[in-house]
Amino acid sequence: MISRKVDMRATTSSRIQACRHVALAVVVSLAGATSAAAQPAKPAAAKPAAKVDVGPAVQKLKSGDEGQIRAALDDLRIAGTGASAAAPAVVDALSRGLNEALAQQAIDTLADLESADGSAILAQYSRHRTVAMRRAAVKALTRTKGAAAAPALRKALGDSDAQVRGNAAAGLGMMKAKDAVPDLFVALDHKVHEAASSIGQLCNAEQCDQLATKLGKLPFEVVTSGLDPILFRPTAEVSDDTKIKVLGRLRELGTGEANRFLKDVETRLPKEASARIKQAVEQAVKATSGGSQ
Amino acid sequence: MKTVSRAFGAAAILASVLAQGCAGDPGRPKTFSTNWVDDQGRSISDVQMRLRGARPGASTDLVVSVGGNDDKIIGTPLGGGSQWTATHALDARPIIAGGVVVVSGGKEVAAFEAASGKKLWARPTGGLPLLGAGDDGNITAVSLARGDGSTLLIVGRDGSVKRQIETDKAIGDPAVVAGVVFVPWSNQYVSAIDASSGDEIGRVVVRDKVSRALTIGGTLYFGEMAFVRFDDQISQASRGKANRVGLPSRELPGTPRLLVPGTEKVPPAANARDRDRLFGRPSGDSTPLGIDSGRFYANYYRLVFGFESQGGNLAWVRTHAHELIGGEAVQGGIVLCDEEGRILVLDAQTGQLAAEKAIGEPIKSCVVHADTYQAPKPSTSAPSLGQQITDAVTVREATLATAQRLLLRELATLEDESATKTLIDIASDPRSVPVLVADARAALATRRNGSSHMLAALGRHYDYLHDVLSSPPVGPIADALAAMKDPKAAPLLAAHLLDPHITDDDVKRAAGALAAIGTDKEMPQLKQFFAMYRGTAPTDEVAVAVGSVAEAMLRIDPKGARPIVEAASKDSMTHPVVRARIEALLTAVPSKGEAAKPAGDKPAGDKPAGDKPAPDKGAPDKPADKAATPKRN
Numbered sequence: 001m002i003s004r005k006v007d008m009r010a011t012t013s014s015r016i017q018a019c020r021h022v023a024l025a026v027v028v029s030l031a032g033a034t035s036a037a038a039q040p041a042k043p044a045a046a047k048p049a050a051k052v053d054v055g056p057a058v059q060k061l062k063s064g065d066e067g068q069i070r071a072a073l074d075d076l077r078i079a080g081t082g083a084s085a086a087a088p089a090v091v092d093a094l095s096r097g098l099n100e101a102l103a104q105q106a107i108d109t110l111a112d113l114e115s116a117d118g119s120a121i122l123a124q125y126s127r128h129r130t131v132a133m134r135r136a137a138v139k140a141l142t143r144t145k146g147a148a149a150a151p152a153l154r155k156a157l158g159d160s161d162a163q164v165r166g167n168a169a170a171g172l173g174m175m176k177a178k179d180a181v182p183d184l185f186v187a188l189d190h191k192v193h194e195a196a197s198s199i200g201q202l203c204n205a206e207q208c209d210q211l212a213t214k215l216g217k218l219p220f221e222v223v224t225s226g227l228d229p230i231l232f233r234p235t236a237e238v239s240d241d242t243k244i245k246v247l248g249r250l251r252e253l254g255t256g257e258a259n260r261f262l263k264d265v266e267t268r269l270p271k272e273a274s275a276r277i278k279q280a281v282e283q284a285v286k287a288t289s290g291g292s293q
Numbered sequence: 294m295k296t297v298s299r300a301f302g303a304a305a306i307l308a309s310v311l312a313q314g315c316a317g318d319p320g321r322p323k324t325f326s327t328n329w330v331d332d333q334g335r336s337i338s339d340v341q342m343r344l345r346g347a348r349p350g351a352s353t354d355l356v357v358s359v360g361g362n363d364d365k366i367i368g369t370p371l372g373g374g375s376q377w378t379a380t381h382a383l384d385a386r387p388i389i390a391g392g393v394v395v396v397s398g399g400k401e402v403a404a405f406e407a408a409s410g411k412k413l414w415a416r417p418t419g420g421l422p423l424l425g426a427g428d429d430g431n432i433t434a435v436s437l438a439r440g441d442g443s444t445l446l447i448v449g450r451d452g453s454v455k456r457q458i459e460t461d462k463a464i465g466d467p468a469v470v471a472g473v474v475f476v477p478w479s480n481q482y483v484s485a486i487d488a489s490s491g492d493e494i495g496r497v498v499v500r501d502k503v504s505r506a507l508t509i510g511g512t513l514y515f516g517e518m519a520f521v522r523f524d525d526q527i528s529q530a531s532r533g534k535a536n537r538v539g540l541p542s543r544e545l546p547g548t549p550r551l552l553v554p555g556t557e558k559v560p561p562a563a564n565a566r567d568r569d570r571l572f573g574r575p576s577g578d579s580t581p582l583g584i585d586s587g588r589f590y591a592n593y594y595r596l597v598f599g600f601e602s603q604g605g606n607l608a609w610v611r612t613h614a615h616e617l618i619g620g621e622a623v624q625g626g627i628v629l630c631d632e633e634g635r636i637l638v639l640d641a642q643t644g645q646l647a648a649e650k651a652i653g654e655p656i657k658s659c660v661v662h663a664d665t666y667q668a669p670k671p672s673t674s675a676p677s678l679g680q681q682i683t684d685a686v687t688v689r690e691a692t693l694a695t696a697q698r699l700l701l702r703e704l705a706t707l708e709d710e711s712a713t714k715t716l717i718d719i720a721s722d723p724r725s726v727p728v729l730v731a732d733a734r735a736a737l738a739t740r741r742n743g744s745s746h747m748l749a750a751l752g753r754h755y756d757y758l759h760d761v762l763s764s765p766p767v768g769p770i771a772d773a774l775a776a777m778k779d780p781k782a783a784p785l786l787a788a789h790l791l792d793p794h795i796t797d798d799d800v801k802r803a804a805g806a807l808a809a810i811g812t813d814k815e816m817p818q819l820k821q822f823f824a825m826y827r828g829t830a831p832t833d834e835v836a837v838a839v840g841s842v843a844e845a846m847l848r849i850d851p852k853g854a855r856p857i858v859e860a861a862s863k864d865s866m867t868h869p870v871v872r873a874r875i876e877a878l879l880t881a882v883p884s885k886g887e888a889a890k891p892a893g894d895k896p897a898g899d900k901p902a903g904d905k906p907a908p909d910k911g912a913p914d915k916p917a918d919k920a921a922t923p924k925r926n
Binding site: 064066094095096097098099100102103124125127128129130131133134157158159160165183186187190 | 755756757758759760791792793794797800821823824825826827828829831835860861864865866867
């Protein structure tokens with residue numbers, strides 16, 4: 001077990017510097033997650049973060065002092081997943097009650113710690129009366145995962161706030177919550193467009209085809225945000241037959257935007273893609289080349 | 294033709310002036326003179342004696358509608374007979390007077406036979422507006438507005454002008470009985486004019502505002518706001534002792550009028566006034582004079598109300614498919630017309646449809662006169678009044694809101710449990726008119742029955758995904774169920790406490806109810822709410838709710854909850870409103886704690902130091918949270 005002491009009294013500038021690194025890491029991580037949907041799946045190569053001594057931060061969290069709690073949360077956010085051992089203490093602070101600014105910070109901290117220990121309290125805050133709090137909690141749940149996360153996100157699909165609904169829909173895809181696909185379809189029919197991408201990441205053969213039938217009924221870019229991941233999922237998850245069926249639906253659409261989408265898919269097809277898929281894409285591109293704009 | 298008419302008119306005026314000047318009896322008033330001294334009913338008594346046994350002209354049971362381009366007159370008999378149609382330009386609403394229908398337009402006034410629609414006569418008017426008409430089967434008296442004054446035209450069946458009386462007084466709608474024309478004027482007098490001589494042979498001062506003389510069911514009445522019967526008591530009218538009947542005063546939808554002032558020209562097409570009217574029919578010859586069938590009525594766009602004439606209580610309300618634009622009370626009911634050209638006869642007692650006729654085309658307006666027509670008995674029984682009101686208030690039309698507010702108040706007085714459900718439905722429906730929602734919520738909070746409907750409503754939560762786009766009226770239901778001390782309410786209210794989609798007011802009231810009826814089963818939700826919002830309450834209402842939740846926690850589990858609440862009271866992160874509230878609670882509740890009191894009992898510590906005693910937790914309109922509520926800094 002690797003352990004690393006972090007100077008909790010680091011200067012502000014070094015903290016900001018560290019924050020930048022963390023932020024960059026998050027951006028890279030998110031970018032990876034996004035592109036993963038568009039690229040052939042690759043084995044995760046993320047290196048586990050070094051564990052951090054969270055004792056001092058936990059003490060501050062328990063102090064009940066507003067300033068110390070704020071400082072502890074700052075430190076933990078900087079440490080990121082390496083400080084996940086502090087998650088129960090953050091949960092405890094949230095459970096006792098904080099003011100709005102600290103509650104928001106604690107939620108964001110739990111997101112950065114990515115510990116499943118945070119999911120239960122985040123599920124509670126995903127029903128907070130302040131919409132900003134709900135948005136933050138829903139986003140955090142997609143990172144902490146945990147037993148409470150998927151049910152909370154499914155519930156959040158019915159939230160009155162569009163952003164909460166969208167984040168929840170996207171989160172369910174990222175969490176591989178396959179059971180949520182029926183709910184995601186209902187959400188998609190209720191203009192939660194983020195649901196399409198998640199469906200594309202999670203659907204079985206029948207559900208994938210069901211998504212493809214939305215072509216022409218929902219905005220093209222919405223449906224293709226879900227069809228794209230289907231076409232790039234490994235054959236073990238989505239069979240070539242299913243992919244060819246999806247390509248057939250795009251081909252039937254025959255529009256210019258379908259042609260542009262298919263061309264883009266063609267350029268991104270991995271070398272290991274089956275000959276059937278390559279041929280189907282090629283033919284679909286040809287068939288739609290005269291499509292209307 | 295014009296010259297002849299003018300010459301005749303001048304002769305008639307001369308005759309009239311001579312008649313007035315030569316009236317031999319000094320006790321008789323000069324026509325429409327204002328220097329007349331009240332004769333204590335002597336002259337009108339003479340007229341009454343003279344007419345004893347005489348009846349107003351032919352009985353007419355007829356609906357006359359205006360159709361086409363305000364130039365089509367359609368006569369539909371209420372009893373037997375065929376519908377007829379006549380064409381004449383119209384600048385005023387047709388008038389049914391005895392056996393004729395009098396119309397005005399194209400600078401003339403004309404009469405059609407009521408039974409057949411046959412044109413009887415027409416006289417030029419120079420475009421003077423038609424105000425009223427009376428008929429006794431032989432002569433027709435027509436009142437016309439002429440600047441600030443008036444013209445009274447008395448025309449024979451053959452169209453000959455028997456009298457033309459010009460006056461600078463504003464005369465109203467006349468009636469004719471056995472050759473005597475009764476003319477209301479200056480809102481207080483009714484002059485009896487002998488049509489053959491033009492003499493005013495009697496006059497009565499009426500204490501009610503009077504601008505109309507009407508024959509209804511063979512009896513003559515004077516009035517506008519009420520009906521004063523012309524009978525052997527009429528001589529007592531100036532002393533307020535004539536036989537008179539009015540409608541009881543009560544809240545009505547809009548500002549309906551029983552009778553249009555007889556000095557007011559009524560346009561040919563119905564207007565807003567016609568969609569908001571009162572109807573009542575005097576009971577005839579019976580003494581004391583009453584209102585037929587014990588009912589008076591009001592219409593409001595497509596709603597019709599039946600009220601008890603004694604006391605004015607709402608007896609029934611009927612929701613019709615189309616706007617109602619005219620009608621009249623008849624014996625045993627009311628006849629109404631809708632804009633689609635249907636004539637409805639409603640039963641006085643129940644408001645049920647007793648008969649129906651189709652005019653056959655959409656109409657612009659209608660007038661109804663019924664002397665002998667009796668509304669038949671309906672074949673269907675009426676639904677409960679609660680159901681009738683529900684049908685009326687759940688129509689989503691902004692124009693009906695005024696009447697619906699009145700009906701909601703009526704509904705709130707009914708013991709019927711379905712009334713509770715209706716109030717919940719209105720308060721929950723996002724399509725409801727906002728003012729109705731507010732009324733329904735207020736009424737709901739005061740309900741003391743229908744708890745099953747309230748509990749069912751609390752089972753619903755906002756859910757965008759399943760198109761439940763509004764929350765139930767949690768606050769008012771919480772008030773009502775807390776007052777009823779319903780144990781089934783607590784878990785449902787606790788669930789709503791944590792639902793972000795109910796309003797801040799609803800949160801406050803749900804928490805107030807839980808302070809009264811919450812049990813240890815709700816402690817997890819209460820603790821969660823307390824922790825989550827003691828420092829993050831977005832509004833003072835939510836902060837007050839946190840205080841109520843603390844109150845509930847301290848009541849249910851004094852030993853376990855006190856440390857939590859005490860810690861919160863010392864934490865600078867606790868919302869100032871919450872802190873003030875819980876400090877007051879802690880001061881009032883003994884620190885050693887007591888056994889939890891049964892649900893619904895008043896908590897021991899419900900009297901913040903220095904504050905007024907907290908109101909009864911059961912009182913829905915008096916929230917539990919009355920502790921100091923300082924503003925955030």
